[in-house]
Amino acid sequence: MNMTDQQINSSANTSPAQTENIKRVFDKQKSNALILRTSTADNRIAKIKKLRDAVLARREAIYKACYDDFRKPETEVDLTEIFPVKLEANHAIQHLRKWMKPVNVMPTKATFGTRSHIRYEPMGVNLIISPWNYPVNLTLCPLVSAIAAGNTVMIKPSEMTPHTSAFLRELIEDLFDENEIALFEGDATVSQQLLDLPFNHIFFTGSPAVGKIVMAAAAKHLSKVTLELGGKSPTIIDQSANIKQAAKTMAFTKYTNNGQTCIAPDYVYVHHAVQHDFVAAVKQEINRAYGQTPDVQQASPDYARIINNNHFNRIKGLADDAIAHGAQLDAGGITQDDGENFISPTVLSNIDKTSKIMQEEIFGPLLPILVFDDINEVIDHINSNEKPLALYIFTKDQELAQKVLNETSSGDACINTGLIHYLHANLPFGGVNHSGIGKSHGIYGFRAFSHERSVVRNLFAPTLLLAPPYNKFVKWLAKSVVKYMS
Numbered sequence: 001m002n003m004t005d006q007q008i009n010s011s012a013n014t015s016p017a018q019t020e021n022i023k024r025v026f027d028k029q030k031s032n033a034l035i036l037r038t039s040t041a042d043n044r045i046a047k048i049k050k051l052r053d054a055v056l057a058r059r060e061a062i063y064k065a066c067y068d069d070f071r072k073p074e075t076e077v078d079l080t081e082i083f084p085v086k087l088e089a090n091h092a093i094q095h096l097r098k099w100m101k102p103v104n105v106m107p108t109k110a111t112f113g114t115r116s117h118i119r120y121e122p123m124g125v126n127l128i129i130s131p132w133n134y135p136v137n138l139t140l141c142p143l144v145s146a147i148a149a150g151n152t153v154m155i156k157p158s159e160m161t162p163h164t165s166a167f168l169r170e171l172i173e174d175l176f177d178e179n180e181i182a183l184f185e186g187d188a189t190v191s192q193q194l195l196d197l198p199f200n201h202i203f204f205t206g207s208p209a210v211g212k213i214v215m216a217a218a219a220k221h222l223s224k225v226t227l228e229l230g231g232k233s234p235t236i237i238d239q240s241a242n243i244k245q246a247a248k249t250m251a252f253t254k255y256t257n258n259g260q261t262c263i264a265p266d267y268v269y270v271h272h273a274v275q276h277d278f279v280a281a282v283k284q285e286i287n288r289a290y291g292q293t294p295d296v297q298q299a300s301p302d303y304a305r306i307i308n309n310n311h312f313n314r315i316k317g318l319a320d321d322a323i324a325h326g327a328q329l330d331a332g333g334i335t336q337d338d339g340e341n342f343i344s345p346t347v348l349s350n351i352d353k354t355s356k357i358m359q360e361e362i363f364g365p366l367l368p369i370l371v372f373d374d375i376n377e378v379i380d381h382i383n384s385n386e387k388p389l390a391l392y393i394f395t396k397d398q399e400l401a402q403k404v405l406n407e408t409s410s411g412d413a414c415i416n417t418g419l420i421h422y423l424h425a426n427l428p429f430g431g432v433n434h435s436g437i438g439k440s441h442g443i444y445g446f447r448a449f450s451h452e453r454s455v456v457r458n459l460f461a462p463t464l465l466l467a468p469p470y471n472k473f474v475k476w477l478a479k480s481v482v483k484y485m486s
């Protein structure tokens with residue numbers, strides 16, 4: 001299962017032969033998609049089981065690939081890569097028969113005399129483009145939904161996690177015929193070659209900037225899109241909150257995967273009455289989780305790394321700029337530019353809202369803390385920015401939580417916890433506008449990869465009584481319809 005560097009590089013070429021190959025596989029999948037339209041639940045469940053079992057059987061290779069890519073700790077691989085795939089697969093296996101059933105709907109007054117239902121049909125040929133930050137999870141969970149909905153799929157994982165992408169290619173090649181599921185490694189140029197093709201649906205997970213490129217490409221063919229994007233997800237900590245619990249949750253959700261999580265708390269608004277207690281509690285949590293000193297933290301097997309040197313420099317730049325704008329370094333800030341891309345778990349307070357750290361998604365282990373007195377100021381600030389992917393509120397005051405939910409928008413929200421909504425298979429997961437379009441997970445993922453086709457069967461609908469010529473009777477009938485039938 002081990003990939004040599006040569007194997008990794010040779011599999012990621014973007015030559016004309018690769019372009020031809022992509023087109024060839026697309027054509028094969030297009031033909032096969034017609035056959036898969038009538039695939040049974042048993043057939044799809046068998047494929048999902050095959051995928052799930054192979055992921056579980058190849059656990060060791062996944063640990064190694066994720067470690068080689070960004071020193072991701074084994075336990076984080078278990079919890080955030082393997083477990084979500086198993087969860088998504090088992091949920092689909094359990095519920096797919098029900099999801100696939102046509103849904104009967106009642107006639108309305110205007111469609112009196114008909115019987116109708118909604119059919120969930122496969123979209124056809126799908127493209128999944130995935131990011132590097134949860135490379136197994138964010139490639140295979142959408143794939144489970146795509147298989148559940150009876151589709152063919154072409155996949156483009158991220159070039160930034162070459163070991164995991166190579167693992168995924170081998171996995172897909174071992175399990176599936178290319179006319180059904182195929183994976184192409186490579187960078188944005190490979191994405192572009194794929195995006196030139198008239199996919200029926202594109203499921204993209206990544207940054208809002210690339211999301212716009214994907215949507216523009218989809219527009220050329222009017223491909224359906226699901227965009228799972230990012231943004232600056234705020235956290236609000238009210239003075240009534242359980243500070244210890246809030247601090248523990250912040251440290252866990254911010255520093256897991258080294259802060260490279262789309263739904264990580266990006267910045268925290270804490271009430272001034274509990275500011276010092278909160279900062280002290282977060283520092284205590286960092287020390288407890290990763291060790292007291294930068295050396296111990298750097299040696300901790302439980303702390304992943306920044307994905308590459310570009311991101312390391314970008315994140316270091318955000319911290320330096322915040323400090324240049326007057327931020328106070330409460331914890332961390334130690335960076336190690338020795339090829340390890342290590343930035344220690346960092347807490348910054350006294351943040352100037354014009355500093356860069358408050359302008360772009362941080363996507364790294366920096367926790368900026370802002371202080372508030374009046375919740376309305378926080379709400380105004382959130383509403384002055386793009387709609388975030390997630391919003392977290394820590395409070396015992398239910399009215400305050402309700403006010404924040406009522407007066408702001410975000411993809412999803414949690415009260416007195418964080419991140420866990422991602423694992424809730426009965427909830428739609430996804431952003432809104434700048435943080436995403438469309439939803440995933442469970443039945444929502446199944447529907448993202450399906451076309452909801454409405455079917456009306458006529459029994460005794462009197463529709464034809466309204467056909468021309470519009471004589472006196474038809475005119476009277478039309479006026480009665482307008483008056484009574486809506």
Ligand SMILES: NC(=O)c1ccc[n+]([C@@H]2O[C@H](COP(=O)([O-])OP(=O)(O)OC[C@H]3O[C@@H](n4cnc5c(N)ncnc54)[C@H](O)[C@@H]3O)[C@@H](O)[C@H]2O)c1
Nearest residue numbers: 130131132157158187188191206207210228229230231262
């Ligand atoms: N909503 C979610 O579920 C979710 C999950 C994880 C990450 N994200 C977001 O993803 C971002 C981080 O991931 P990333 O750095 O891999 O994102 P990215 O947008 O840079 O890359 C994502 C994918 O798009 C490809 N790509 C890059 N440039 C492209 C281009 N010009 N044309 C076509 N394809 C291109 C990449 O090769 C990669 O496969 C963050 O913004 C994060 O919030 C969102």
